Amino acid sequence: MGAGFLASGDAAWAMETTSLKPETFATLVQVARDIYPHDKVGDEYYVVAVKGYDTADAAPGIEAGIAALNATAQGKGNASYLDTA
Known part of the structure; x- marks a missing residue:
């Protein structure tokens, strides 16, 4: 798999992935936020x-x-998981 590029919708962060699909990485970030929520910590x-x-x-x-x-x-x-409320 080739590298992918992922940027958040609000441009708060961007990431180049090397092995994971960009959408998988974005979901992984959201899972981490959901498990360990901190309102004052950015993505x-x-x-x-x-x-x-x-x-x-x-x-x-x-x-x-x-x-x-x-x-x-x-x-x-x-x-998808990212589309859940």
Whole structure:
């Protein structure tokens, strides 16, 4: 898989991915925020926290986990985990 580029909608952070799909990485950032919510901590800090998962060794498991998470969200009527309220 080639590198991908991901930027937040509000341009608060941008990230180049090397092994994960950009949408997978964005979901991983949101999962981290949902598990450890801090209103005064910006997304860019969550990006730094999960960047270590963007490796060739970790990518297959992360991609499978995010696909399962998205499937569960779709089963509840959402387009993906990122589209859940």
